[in-house]
Amino acid sequence: METELSKKLGVEHAIFGFTPFPAVAAAISRAGGFGVLGAVRYTAPGDLARDLDWMQEHTGGKPYGLDVVMPAKKVEGVSEADVEAMIPEGHRRFVEETLAKHGVPAMPEGEASGWRITGWMEQVARSQLDVAFDYPIKLLANALGSPPADVISRAHDRGVLVAALAGSAKHARRHAEAGIDIVVAQGYEAGGHTGEIASMVLTPEVVDAVGPLPVLAAGGIGSGEQMAAGLALGAQGVWLGSVWLTTTEADLHSRALTGKLLAAGSGDTVRSRALTGKPARQLRTEWTDAWDDPSGPGTLPMPLQGLLVADAVSRIQKHEIEPLLGTPVGQIVGRMNAERSVQQVFDDLTRGFERAVDRINRIAGRSQA
Amino acid sequence: METELSKKLGVEHAIFGFTPFPAVAAAISRAGGFGVLGAVRYTAPGDLARDLDWMQEHTGGKPYGLDVVMPAKKVEGVSEADVEAMIPEGHRRFVEETLAKHGVPAMPEGEASGWRITGWMEQVARSQLDVAFDYPIKLLANALGSPPADVISRAHDRGVLVAALAGSAKHARRHAEAGIDIVVAQGYEAGGHTGEIASMVLTPEVVDAVGPLPVLAAGGIGSGEQMAAGLALGAQGVWLGSVWLTTTEADLHSRALTGKLLAAGSGDTVRSRALTGKPARQLRTEWTDAWDDPSGPGTLPMPLQGLLVADAVSRIQKHEIEPLLGTPVGQIVGRMNAERSVQQVFDDLTRGFERAVDRINRIAGRSQA
Structure with a gap:
C-alpha cells in the first residue's frame, strides 16, 4: 500500500x-x-x-x-482561571446533580483529575x-x-x-x-x-x-x-x-469501557457537544443524553464545556459508572467486536485491502x- | 462493470x-x-x-x-379523509402563516395540486x-x-x-x-x-x-x-x-430549482422531517428551517406531515418561491455543478470508475x- x-x-x-x-x-x-x-x-x-x-x-x-x-487564534493573557470564571453557576449545579443522580463518588483523596x-x-x-x-x-x-x-x-x-x-x-x-x-x-x-x-x-x-x-x-x-x-x-x-x-496495547484504564466499546453497534454513537462544546462523535450514554436533553441547561461553547466537565468525566471513568461511561469513537465501533493486537489489526487491514x-x-x- | x-x-x-x-x-x-x-x-x-x-x-x-x-403494515379501512382529520388546526395555521410570510399565491383556478x-x-x-x-x-x-x-x-x-x-x-x-x-x-x-x-x-x-x-x-x-x-x-x-x-432529461418544472441545485454545496442539505414526517435529506430552505425551528409547532408523524404540506409544496413549486423551493437530494449535490445528459453522466461515471x-x-x- x-x-x-x-x-x-x-x-x-x-x-x-x-x-x-x-x-x-x-x-x-x-x-x-x-x-x-x-x-x-x-x-x-x-x-x-x-x-x-x-x-x-x-x-x-x-x-x-x-x-x-492548538487553536489558530491567539487569546493573549487569558488563564485557565479566567476561563473557569466564565462558567455559569447553573451549569456547575447541573453537573453535580447529574453525578449525584448516578451516585458518582468524588475522586479519591489526593488523586488529581487525570482527565483535563x-x-x-x-x-x-x-x-x-x-x-x-x-x-x-x-x-x-x-x-x-x-x-x-x-x-x-x-x-x-x-x-x-x-x-x-x-x-x-x-x-x-x-x-x-x-x-x-x-x-x-x-x-x-x-x-x-x-x-x-x-x-x-x-x-x-x-x-x-x-x-x-x-x-x-x-x-x-x-x-x-x-x-x-x-x-x-x-x-x-x-x-x-x-x-x-x-x-x-490500548490502556483505557477501564474494562467496563472496553466492554461497552466491544458491545456497541454502529448506531450507538452520537455527535454531541457534551465533551468539548463542539460536536464530537462519541458513545451515546446517559451523560450525553443529559446534555443533549432540551429540558437541561444545554452545553457551553468551547473551551468552557471541556473545563466544566473535566473533573466529572474523571470521576465517571475512575469509578466506572457504567451508564455514564463513554469515549470519543466513530460509527465503526459497530465492527470493533473483539480485542486484537495492533499487529493483528494491521494484518486484517492489509488482507482486507487486497481482497477489496x-x-x-x-x-x-x-x-x- | x-x-x-x-x-x-x-x-x-x-x-x-x-x-x-x-x-x-x-x-x-x-x-x-x-x-x-x-x-x-x-x-x-x-x-x-x-x-x-x-x-x-x-x-x-x-x-x-x-x-x-408501500408500508409493510396494513391499516385497514382508513381513508385519506380519515387521516386528514387527524391534522391539528394549529399546524394548518402554521402552514398558511409561513406561506403568507413569503407571499405564496394559491394554485391557479382549476389546477390541482400536482404534488400529493x-x-x-x-x-x-x-x-x-x-x-x-x-x-x-x-x-x-x-x-x-x-x-x-x-x-x-x-x-x-x-x-x-x-x-x-x-x-x-x-x-x-x-x-x-x-x-x-x-x-x-x-x-x-x-x-x-x-x-x-x-x-x-x-x-x-x-x-x-x-x-x-x-x-x-x-x-x-x-x-x-x-x-x-x-x-x-x-x-x-x-x-x-x-x-x-x-x-x-429531467423535468423539474422549475428553472429556479435547477439553479438552486447547481449552486448548492454539500453542506446545503438537511435531514429534516418537514416533507414526510420521517427524516429525509433535502435542500435546506427557509421552509425546512421553519419546520425545524424549535419555536414552531414542529412536524407531524408520517403520514400526517406529507398530507399537511402537500398543497403548500405544490404552491411553492408552481410559483417558484425561491427561498422556500427545495427537493430531496443528497450531499453529492455539491458536485452537481453543470447540466449533463444522462449519457454524459454515464460516460463520466464509467471513466471515473476506470480511473479509480x-x-x-x-x-x-x-x-x-
Missing part, C-alpha cells in the same frame, strides 16, 4: 493511526504504518517527554508523529511543542484548525510535515493557504470532532479543493475494504483512530490484476 | 438509477444501467400506465424497474402495482420497509426481483427474512429518507448482515470514484438518485492491472 506520501514519510503502508496511547502508536509504526500520538492529555511537559523517550525506544527507528490541539483536556489552551500546546521538537517526530498534526504560522515554520525548519483536520472543503482550503502539507478529511462518521459531511462525499471534495496536496481519508475506516474505498476516493492514505481503542482490490478488479473485468 | 447481479438483470453496468422522470429512467437503461422509475407521484393509475407505455417504447428493450412506497405524495397509502401503491405487473418490469423496489408478503409472492411469480431500502443492518436483516432479493443500503448522506449511519460504515455492515443476498450502495455516490468505493465496500452495484436531477481502479492498483503495487 504505497502512495507518494507513504514514500515521502518512509512507511510501508499509507495507514496513519491516531491514538492517545504510546504503546499503540509505537506498535502502529513498528507494524509498517505511521503512529501519531495524541498529546491533548499531557498537561505536564515532563509526562510528554517521558512518553516520547519511551516511543524512541520502542518504535525501532520507524517514523512517528504527534497530534496537538487543557491541551487546547495555546500555552499548553506550545509547551508540548517545545518538548516535541526535541524528538525526531516526522509529522505534527493539529486537530483544531490550522496551526499558527510560526508553528508551521518551526515544524518546516525541522523537516516536520504539518497536517490539519478538516470537515469541509472550505476548511481544507484555509489549511492549504496557511501552508500545511497534509489535510486529514474527517467525515461525519468519524469519532471526535466532526462536521456534517460524510466521508464518501467529503474525501473527493477535499481532494479536489487542495490537490495536489495529499489528503488522508478519516471517518468510517476500520477495515481493509474501507481503506480501499478511501483510497478509491482519491486519498493518499487513511487515518484511523477508533479501531485502536480495543487493541490489547481483487474484487474491484473482477468487477472491472481485469482478471489478470 | 459487471457483478452477479448485473448479469442476472442483463445490464452492462451495475449502476441503478432511481428517478421520478420516465425520460431519465429510460435513458439510464439505454445507457447500459438499470433505470428505476419512482411511482410515488402517480395517484391516477392511468398516468402510470401512460408513462410505462412510454418507457416500453423508449428503453429499446433494455430492462427497467419500478419503485413504490399519497403513493405511500397502501391502496394507492397496490393500484400502482396492478398497473405495473402488466408491464415487463424486472425489479420492484420499496422505499419504505419490506413490501407485504403477498406483493413479494406476486412479484416472484412474475420473475420480478424485489428490492428494499435499509438504513441499518437490523432493517436489512428484516428485509432478508421477508424474502426480498436485493437490499439497497441507504447511507446518511443520501437524498430522501435516510438513517444516521454513513455509507462507508453502512454498506459493509449490510453486506455482512444479509450476504449472500446482493447489496446496492446508495448515498453519496455521484462519481465513478464513489462507485468504486461503494463496490470496494462489498456492494454488487450502486444506486444513484440525486445525480439525475440536473440532467437535461487504475489508482487503487497502483497503490496496491499491481501495475500490470
Whole structure:
C-alpha cells in the first residue's frame, strides 16, 4: 500500500493511526504504518517527554508523529482561571446533580483529575511543542484548525510535515493557504470532532479543493475494504483512530469501557457537544443524553464545556459508572467486536485491502490484476 | 462493470438509477444501467400506465424497474379523509402563516395540486402495482420497509426481483427474512429518507448482515470514484438518485430549482422531517428551517406531515418561491455543478470508475492491472 506520501514519510503502508496511547502508536509504526500520538492529555511537559523517550525506544527507528490541539487564534493573557470564571453557576449545579443522580463518588483523596483536556489552551500546546521538537517526530498534526504560522515554520525548519483536520472543503482550503502539507478529511462518521459531511462525499471534495496536496481519508475506516474505498476516493492514505481503542496495547484504564466499546453497534454513537462544546462523535450514554436533553441547561461553547466537565468525566471513568461511561469513537465501533493486537489489526487491514482490490478488479473485468 | 447481479438483470453496468422522470429512467437503461422509475407521484393509475407505455417504447428493450412506497403494515379501512382529520388546526395555521410570510399565491383556478405524495397509502401503491405487473418490469423496489408478503409472492411469480431500502443492518436483516432479493443500503448522506449511519460504515455492515443476498450502495455516490468505493465496500452495484436531477432529461418544472441545485454545496442539505414526517435529506430552505425551528409547532408523524404540506409544496413549486423551493437530494449535490445528459453522466461515471481502479492498483503495487 504505497502512495507518494507513504514514500515521502518512509512507511510501508499509507495507514496513519491516531491514538492517545504510546504503546499503540509505537506498535502502529513498528507494524509498517505511521503512529501519531495524541498529546491533548499531557498537561505536564515532563509526562510528554517521558512518553516520547519511551516511543524512541520502542518504535525501532520507524517514523512517528504527534497530534496537538492548538487553536489558530491567539487569546493573549487569558488563564485557565479566567476561563473557569466564565462558567455559569447553573451549569456547575447541573453537573453535580447529574453525578449525584448516578451516585458518582468524588475522586479519591489526593488523586488529581487525570482527565483535563487543557491541551487546547495555546500555552499548553506550545509547551508540548517545545518538548516535541526535541524528538525526531516526522509529522505534527493539529486537530483544531490550522496551526499558527510560526508553528508551521518551526515544524518546516525541522523537516516536520504539518497536517490539519478538516470537515469541509472550505476548511481544507484555509489549511492549504496557511501552508500545511497534509489535510486529514474527517467525515461525519468519524469519532471526535466532526462536521456534517460524510466521508464518501467529503474525501473527493477535499481532494479536489487542495490537490495536489495529499489528503488522508478519516471517518468510517476500520477495515481493509474501507481503506480501499478511501483510497478509491482519491486519498493518499487513511487515518484511523477508533479501531485502536480495543487493541490489547490500548490502556483505557477501564474494562467496563472496553466492554461497552466491544458491545456497541454502529448506531450507538452520537455527535454531541457534551465533551468539548463542539460536536464530537462519541458513545451515546446517559451523560450525553443529559446534555443533549432540551429540558437541561444545554452545553457551553468551547473551551468552557471541556473545563466544566473535566473533573466529572474523571470521576465517571475512575469509578466506572457504567451508564455514564463513554469515549470519543466513530460509527465503526459497530465492527470493533473483539480485542486484537495492533499487529493483528494491521494484518486484517492489509488482507482486507487486497481482497477489496481483487474484487474491484473482477468487477472491472481485469482478471489478470 | 459487471457483478452477479448485473448479469442476472442483463445490464452492462451495475449502476441503478432511481428517478421520478420516465425520460431519465429510460435513458439510464439505454445507457447500459438499470433505470428505476419512482411511482410515488402517480395517484391516477392511468398516468402510470401512460408513462410505462412510454418507457416500453423508449428503453429499446433494455430492462427497467419500478419503485413504490408501500408500508409493510396494513391499516385497514382508513381513508385519506380519515387521516386528514387527524391534522391539528394549529399546524394548518402554521402552514398558511409561513406561506403568507413569503407571499405564496394559491394554485391557479382549476389546477390541482400536482404534488400529493399519497403513493405511500397502501391502496394507492397496490393500484400502482396492478398497473405495473402488466408491464415487463424486472425489479420492484420499496422505499419504505419490506413490501407485504403477498406483493413479494406476486412479484416472484412474475420473475420480478424485489428490492428494499435499509438504513441499518437490523432493517436489512428484516428485509432478508421477508424474502426480498436485493437490499439497497441507504447511507446518511443520501437524498430522501435516510438513517444516521454513513455509507462507508453502512454498506459493509449490510453486506455482512444479509450476504449472500446482493447489496446496492446508495448515498453519496455521484462519481465513478464513489462507485468504486461503494463496490470496494462489498456492494454488487450502486444506486444513484440525486445525480439525475440536473440532467437535461429531467423535468423539474422549475428553472429556479435547477439553479438552486447547481449552486448548492454539500453542506446545503438537511435531514429534516418537514416533507414526510420521517427524516429525509433535502435542500435546506427557509421552509425546512421553519419546520425545524424549535419555536414552531414542529412536524407531524408520517403520514400526517406529507398530507399537511402537500398543497403548500405544490404552491411553492408552481410559483417558484425561491427561498422556500427545495427537493430531496443528497450531499453529492455539491458536485452537481453543470447540466449533463444522462449519457454524459454515464460516460463520466464509467471513466471515473476506470480511473479509480487504475489508482487503487497502483497503490496496491499491481501495475500490470
